[in-house]
Amino acid sequence: MRTARRIENLPPYLFVEISRKIAERRAQGEDVISLAVGDPDIPTPRHVIARLCQAAQDPQNHRYPESEGLPEFRHAISQWYERRFSVTLDPDREVLPLIGAKEGIGHIALCFIDPGDIALVPNPAYPVYSIGTMFAGGSSHYMPLTEDNDFLPDLDRIPGDIARKAKIMWINYPNNPTAAVAEPDFFERVVAFAKKYDIAVCHDGPYTEVAFDGYRPVSFLEATGAMEAGVEFHSLSKSYNMTGWRVGMMVGNAGIIDALRRVKSNLDSGIPQAIQHAAIEALTGPQDCVSEHNAIYQRRRDRLLQTLSQIGLNAKPPRASLYIWARVPDGYTSLEFATSLLEEAGVVVTPGTSYGKHGEGYIRLSLTIPDERLEEALTRLTAWHKQKLT
Numbered sequence: 495m496r497t498a499r500r501i502e503n504l505p506p507y508l509f510v511e512i513s514r515k516i517a518e519r520r521a522q523g524e525d526v527i528s529l530a531v532g533d534p535d536i537p538t539p540r541h542v543i544a545r546l547c548q549a550a551q552d553p554q555n556h557r558y559p560e561s562e563g564l565p566e567f568r569h570a571i572s573q574w575y576e577r578r579f580s581v582t583l584d585p586d587r588e589v590l591p592l593i594g595a596k597e598g599i600g601h602i603a604l605c606f607i608d609p610g611d612i613a614l615v616p617n618p619a620y621p622v623y624s625i626g627t628m629f630a631g632g633s634s635h636y637m638p639l640t641e642d643n644d645f646l647p648d649l650d651r652i653p654g655d656i657a658r659k660a661k662i663m664w665i666n667y668p669n670n671p672t673a674a675v676a677e678p679d680f681f682e683r684v685v686a687f688a689k690k691y692d693i694a695v696c697h698d699g700p701y702t703e704v705a706f707d708g709y710r711p712v713s714f715l716e717a718t719g720a721m722e723a724g725v726e727f728h729s730l731s732k733s734y735n736m737t738g739w740r741v742g743m744m745v746g747n748a749g750i751i752d753a754l755r756r757v758k759s760n761l762d763s764g765i766p767q768a769i770q771h772a773a774i775e776a777l778t779g780p781q782d783c784v785s786e787h788n789a790i791y792q793r794r795r796d797r798l799l800q801t802l803s804q805i806g807l808n809a810k811p812p813r814a815s816l817y818i819w820a821r822v823p824d825g826y827t828s829l830e831f832a833t834s835l836l837e838e839a840g841v842v843v844t845p846g847t848s849y850g851k852h853g854e855g856y857i858r859l860s861l862t863i864p865d866e867r868l869e870e871a872l873t874r875l876t877a878w879h880k881q882k883l884t
């Protein structure tokens with residue numbers, strides 16, 4: 495059998511060596527603690543599950559859903575955007591439910607990228623932006639996210655000939671993996687750039703609800719002109735601990751929404767309806783759970799930062815997202831440092847290079863780990879550091 499080049503061209507999974515070592519250690523009965531996954535450990539809120547169970551009983555929800563989602567779900571999404579961001583969306587033309595944001599992020603390349611086309615993609619970044627581009631036959635021009643540019647792409651450094659060829663630009667704030675946030679003025683500069691070069695902006699925003707110290711992240715669509723320039727991907731995964739149910743949305747420019755709707759109607763048959771009803775409940779029901787979860791993450795963030803600074807790892811306290819992006823000590827690469835934490839402390843972190851070469855020099859630590867496991871991980875890190883000193 496001969497597989498397609500797009501399969502052979504998939505980049506090597508940098509975490510593969512670590513994954514093998516984790517499996518080996520667990521097989522030997524060793525207790526390995528993972529701070530590597532961005533998947534909320536707290537269950538989906540009870541009222542959301544109750545609605546899901548009730549909806550599952552209704553035979554109307556046993557049949558094929560519509561690819562573009564239930565009208566009442568699209569309506570709930572537009573109401574939520576109005577309440578949360580004061581962004582007005584037409585539920586029929588400017589809202590498209592997705593089988594998780596990842597599904598749409600992967601498929602949108604099919605709407606814009608022909609073989610040979612260019613996408614502007616941050617680096618480090620969520621890998622789906624560049625993989626989707628590659629699957630559609632295009633290539634990624636990487637925009638480095640560094641401490642010097644506050645992890646915001648430097649638009650002036652994008653060469654003019656690349657910008658003119660580019661069809662689409664990816665941005666993501668609050669950011670995974672760097673935990674950086676963006677303010678409206680950055681989004682406005684992106685809109686101006688996109689209009690100048692006729693580029694569609696795809697803003698990935700699944701972490702706007704996961705924020706600390708009273709900070710409220712903005713939506714890309716709040717920026718002047720954003721509705722003409724692009725779309726925003728959002729998700730119930732991180733806001734409501736619903737990663738397992740697979741439900742998200744794309745909102746914004748009606749032309750882009752229509753293009754992805756057409757692609758999707760030829761590929762999938764939508765989100766199971768009982769899950770759409772659960773999502774409506776999440777968006778329109780009581781919202782106390784969001785701040786309760788954030789208080790838990792904030793406490794974990796502070797515990798982790800305290801230990802990191804004691805063991806000589808520098809990290810800026812994140813104002814949002816589920817991650818801490820920490821500099822590794824001098825003398826280590828990201829991968830070497832992650833490997834030594836695994837081998838010598840039994841703690842897993844993600845090497846920054848898993849998200850692209852500009853992630854070198856960093857590790858990502860996730861806040862989605864139960865408190866008592868986090869405390870155990872911190873004890874191990876402290877003991878590991880002490881032993882390193884002697």
Ligand SMILES: *Cc1c(COP(=O)(O)O)cnc(C)c1O
Nearest residue numbers: 594595596620670700729731742
């Ligand atoms: C978690 C995550 C997503 C995916 O969300 P789903 O709705 O669960 O598919 C998309 N983008 C980023 C940056 C993420 O971290």
